Amino acid sequence: MRIGFVGLGNVGGKLCGSLLRNGHDVGVLDLDAQKRAAFAAKGAWVADSPAALMEACEAVITCLPSPAASAAVVEGENGLLTAMGPGKIWLEMSTTDEAEVKRLGAKVIAAGGAAVDCPVSGGCHRAATGNIAIFAGCTRETFERILPLLTTMGRRVLHTGDLGSASVLKVITNFLATANLISCAEALTVAKGAGMDLNTAFEAIRISSGNSFVHETESQVILNGSRDISFTMDLVLKDIGLFQEVADRAGVPLEMNPLMIEIFRDGIARFGEREFSPNIIKRLEEATGLSVLAPGFPPEMVDDEPEAPGYEVVPPR
Template sequence: MKVGFIGLGNVGGKLSGSLLRNGTALWVHDLNPDFVAQKVALGAQDGGTPAQMMQDCDALITCLPSPEASAAVLAEMMPHVGPGKIWMEMSTTDAQEVKRIGAQVIAAGGAAVDCPVSGGCHRADTGNISIYAGCDRPTFERILPLLTLMGRRVLHTGPLGSASVLKVMTNYLATANLLTLCEALTVMKAAGMDLGTTFEAISISSGTSFVHETESQLLLSGSRDVNFTMDLVQKDIGLFQKLAETHAVPLEISPLIIEMMRDGQRRYGAQAQSDRMIERLEEATGLDIHAPGFPDALIDDEPEERGYEVHPNR
């Protein structure tokens, strides 16, 4: 299968790297020519334009920063969609938008999948990230070999759009967890607790989580660089809030999280790293939320293995 990959940023660059590392015939495109050149040096082909890539490739993956960016790229590719072509949307996007565009792909004879990832850039870099896939079962079985090169655990979530619904939910939970960890660490520091001991206490307790095991280390080391910016967080939690409003669910915590992140953007910039939210509390209290012995960057030390399908309980 010839595969095209459009969007070689923080996540897309790593996912496409896993495909290359595992011998996939890959064509690439990005608005940044340096990103394209890096992948060409590793064995990819310069795809030229999205339209040309849809002509040349069997499966075309997009991993872009916004629904608008994906829509613009798909508009270029649509004249060349036909039987046998697969569009795979790996961006975190609006479920209704991916269904709208996907319907056009399907009407033209192609197949459409929303397959966002979850687990952090460090796991995307090693092929150990998790992947959700929303599509019909025959399409899922066609693309599963590709997905298991990019991710360790692959979940078929149901029809097109279902994966995007689940993904914005997980990003909402991750953001809520980040903000509560910022508060917990600051309160522990104010109470005179050693922050290294606090980290271990959380890790072995009912309060632990994936976010704690990863991002708390970056909070305490002071690097505060999780490769995920506040504007992307705001997009994702906004999509979750929109989903709740669409289904008339009166959320209380979600609007507060959105406003807290807006405040973080006002203070540090729209594209500041999301972990800098801890600095709001440092400024408010005068406390220094750092501890020795924590890494400046996350490294996935789990050996890379071929991924597999996760089957939900029924």
């Protein structure tokens, strides 16, 4: 299968790298000329437009920073829809809105193609090694066609149901990750204020019922001081905003998420929208005068698991 990839950013570039590393024939497109050149040097070919990419490929993946960016690539001038037809597949790997992916997917399907929303979860360090988790919302027939691609880019692949279901689950998991980040920031700041040794505090949380994936990863770069997980405050705000929209459509009155939205709006107002998201702890550091740092932690996360073949995760029934 010849594959097109649109969006070579922090996550997309790593997913595309997994395809190239494993011998796939990949064409790329990105607004950044340096990124296009870098992937051409790795063996990718560069397309002139989304339409040209779709014309040349059986499947085109988009991994972009916003629903608006995806819409421009799919239905804009020289967009994917221009060359869409039977046998072709659009895979949306961005974190996007359920309603928007359904809207664009309906256009793809009307043009004879197939549509999949397949966002990823697990952090850039796992995207780099092909060990990230992938959700996929589509028909079962389409899922089985694309499973070899998904298991190249990810370790654990879950078929979530119809188109749009993966996007709902992705923003749910991002809501939980954000809640974990805020609670870890508060816990570590309280530990510092209470005079605890932060290396010991980190281990106490890690071996206890208070542990989480976010603590094991983001707490480390918080304590290092780099706060670098290749994810920024504006993207957090987008994701929890999408989660709020899902809740509103479902008629579920939330209490925590509206507060989290305000916390990140304040963080953006203070530190800028492109500030690394773990630096939300700076609000507490400034309020208390404390420096929540400790020696011995890495500046960025590296996946220490070797790349391994992916597989489908089957839910219990």
